[in-house]
Amino acid sequence: MVIEVDKVDKVDQIIDQYAGEEGVLIQVLLDVQREFNWIPNDVIKRISERLQIPISQIYRVASFYKAMSLTPVGRHLVQVCLGTACHVRGGPKVLDKAEQMLDIKAGDTTKDMKFTLQRVNCLGCCALGPVMVIDGEYHGKLPVAKVEEILESYD
């Protein structure tokens, strides 16, 4: 795989911000995740070359943390909160419905790359539980019966 030039530039820019600092791998990976929405293979190779850290070690970090993804994320990110408050208010039923409708399990992306479904452990807006967030838009106090309608409104 040949890494594109502008991708290299972006990765280099990210790494250069941390010049001279110790222990920057996690911070670099978070920035990469934000830039590309996931952490592609060729980018890992570039980070390895630049930071002189073995690819295996970068993989280990990137696969350990929830905020990093080694697979591409869909156009719309659907997050269903299963924090304790949402759990006791019926969050699992919302997730069940979303899984059933999108025909994927939490953590996966639909084949057409339209939706990525995630279960998250508390979004800090417990008053709105159960809550589903799509691309940063909150759908709170959500009855199961409305899940379908909401998901269908995204294209």
Added chain:
Amino acid sequence: MARLNSTSDLEELRQGILSQRDPTKPCITICSGTGCHAYGSENVAAAFRTEIEHQGLAEQIDIRRTGCHGFCERGTLVVIFPEEICYCNVQPKDVAEVVAQTARGNVVERLLYTDAATGEKVVHEHEIPFYKYQTRLVLGNNTKLDPKSIDDYLALGGYSALAKALLQMTPEQVLEEVKKANLRGRGGGGFPAGRKWETSRNAPDEIKYVIVNADEGDPGAYMDRSLMEGNPHSVLEGLVIAGYAIGSHEGYIYVRQEYPLAVENVTMAIRQAEEYGLLGEDILGSGFDFKIKVHRGAGAFVSGESSALMTAIEGRVGEPRPKYIRTAIKGIWDRPSNLNNVETWANVPLIINHGADWFSSIGTEGSKGTKIFSLVGKVNNTGLVEVPMGLTLKEIIYNIGGGIPKGKRFKAVQTGGPSGGCIPESLIDTPVDFDQLTKLGSMMGSGGMIVMDEDTCMVDVAKYFLDFLADESCGKCVPCREGIKRMLEILTDITEGRGKEGDIELLEELAEVIRDVSLCALGATAPNPVLSTLRYFRDEYEAHIAEKRCPAYVCKALVSYYIEPDKCQACMICLRNCPAEAISGTKNQIHVIDQSKCTKCGTCFDVCPPRFGAVKRLSGEPVPAAPTAKERVLARSK
């Protein structure tokens, strides 16, 4: 911006800021905490800006966006200073009226809080029961300042504790004051902060670190987030004071990437403090240097554990290590590292300003000061509450929280997050402090308080926490990695109707091993949710195992929904709302649930009009046969 080189510089700046502010001028504050943000407070704030401009009132009315006010249930919250008139559930459409009436000095009645008990409108924030019973020492300033403005913090007396510590006290005196105040860590275990500081201080290395743990990962808890987002300078001030007491010149703030606003606000706060010389070299002319770096955490619950967090700061995978030598002595890069959570740090300036005697006059014998809880779940007033240690669970849940919604019965309250436990109704008069909660088999933790009603299955709750922990276990040690998984398998079997005799005993045995031999606190406390529910709700476990019955009708595999033919009025409501299209019927035909299609979501039960009450939940008994086609014809009595 001029650097401050002495206490008098600081006071002069403060007076300068205050002299430009008219305390009688109306100021509209809009809560922009996470809860209100989710309600759309952005749009409300934008509407206020436009409307004030539009009505030509920019000179007469100030506007301020603040951090979390706490009363999340009623967001978007708007408070008008100086009277502190509190408006609830404010929408953009209400804004024009609020602006116009505020300019005339009037109150918009319809947006006021209505006391559920008396039916009366409550004008002022502090008179609302939710706030009235609180003591908001740490959280209180959230409503009064814009977290992005250091001047707002200074106007409220900010950084005076830092000046006092650096210029009037020796490091030993600061340490003694915190020890005397008996400030215990607000992040979980409640270890005395002063003693931890002393350990780091006495460790021989020249280079030491102080760290803010803002990796709040407990599901259902957002106290630290609200402080970091709403009043970041109070945390910085506490951290610098501790640096001075400990002899550390470098601080870290470990904050979750999932809290972008906290990252943004604290980063900005650091820059502002540096510009004023409240951070950096020779702070306030004292000769003390201190700098702070922000490190973003990447979403791993275990990384909130002290040794794991420090490993993550070093740039490696955030896993714990054995702590034969404590992190206070060998932490980041093997140097003494003192870690406390956000709320603990925010208490430090208060102690320095008001003294240890004042601080220890609040609270109980063993637990001093206040504690912030996120009161969530099946409770009327969801929100952040700060109360003196020693208030009872009942006072918190009923007086502040307003009790249980929809007239349901209180069943239990879960405290301490995944490391904590469930406390039953019979113990609701327990005063809340570190030691009391531990005695009940739960713990204070960071302050999550999740209220559960009769519709909550305690076996399911235990399973929920184990599921969370199995997912979050880093896998480094066997008892935690394998043990939690095995316990989860047993619980899954129990909740899915495959429970068998001996399961409870096996759970208890596994729990003991996991507790005793896990590497870190995640594993050591992981069995708590199971043990505490077994202790208080053993009968629920037994019902699941012996009768295949879920008393709360939660565990899907053990529950069925059934429409009682003699009660059904064929109103079509359940039929139309069923997300699985499992209900058949027409306007004149009694409805029937196709059990093979039913996903047991409970929607039909929720929407069936109470005057019919035709949908019945069954557990531990067979579903009666559906009525025949002839029996399904509804004879309407008209």
